[in-house]
Ligand SMILES: Nc1ncnc2c1ncn2[C@@H]1O[C@H](COP(=O)(O)OP(=O)(O)OP(=O)(O)O)[C@@H](O)[C@H]1O
């Protein structure tokens with residue numbers, strides 16, 4: 001069953017000076033038991049879509065259903081069956097214990113105290129913070145506070161849970177715990193776990209399906225494996241001396257669909273990662289680099305990543321996109 005249905009959803013932000021098309025006719029469906037990732041660079045429209053699906057923002061046009069309810073016309077019903085957590089929000093009461101904070105949130109959903117207490121223990125066990133439950137919130141480390149934030153989103157046993165950059169800024173161990181929980185909650189409790197992220201590793205590792213989004217448009221939706229294997233073009237990494245960084249736009253090179261250039265100041269090298277239209281262009285690029293007096297130390301054909309899928313569509317990587325888009 002599709003727990004999230006989005007049809008031609010558009011959102012325009014109009015300010016005095018400019019008009020931003022944050023979502024441009026987005027359509028997608030997410031089923032029960034799926035971990036779904038919305039992957040895109042800064043300003044892609046991820047938070048805007050999550051805010052609409054969690055009834056915090058109205059769409060300009062189009063339609064969205066969560067658990068079969070319309071997010072505009074049946075907003076109250078939607079709110080009862082969802083959970084939401086954003087890493088950019090600091091929630092909870094500092095001078096109250098973690099347990100009491102979770103209990104407070106459970107009361108917003110009308111849970112009985114006995115059910116709430118059971119849920120709190122279960123979630124704290126899953127996220128391994130039982131020993132923190134009776135501490136006041138302000139004494140918790142950032143990692144535990146973030147785990148509590150994730151637990152809060154699950155307190156009402158929601159059908160669909162939305163997470164905006166859930167592991168952003170989280171320590172490695174907490175992030176691992178949270179990712180494991182996402183998969184468990186989807187598979188064992190058949191929830192829909194809908195997350196916005198610009199972390200490729202996270203998307204590849206835990207998402208059953210990923211939608212790649214840029215400038216409000218969905219570029220592709222599929223399993224991470226299918227997205228990568230659909231990229232039938234070779235991905236080549238050249239390691240050069242810093243002169244390689246002079247080529248600031250790799251798409252100017254013949255046969256290059258898109259790519260990124262990263263300078264490693266410490267080792268005084270440049271890494272030119274390009275997607276080629278065809279392997280025959282490899283020789284040509286080596287010639288061009290030689291003519292430009294760029295020393296190539298090494299080159300190799302790589303397995304594509306989700307970022308390569310993105311690059312093949314827009315020509316540039318996440319970092320380049322983030323620099324070019326005003327957020
Ligand atoms: N309240 C607003 N008023 C005007 N423009 C907005 C508003 N909210 C978002 N935008 C614009 O809409 C676009 C999409 O923003 P959004 O926050 O959805 O992106 P995002 O994918 O969540 O990015 P990030 O990875 O930085 O969180 C951006 O161009 C942003 O500047």
Ligand SMILES: [Mg+2]
Nearest residue numbers: 046047048164
């Ligand atoms: Mg965002």
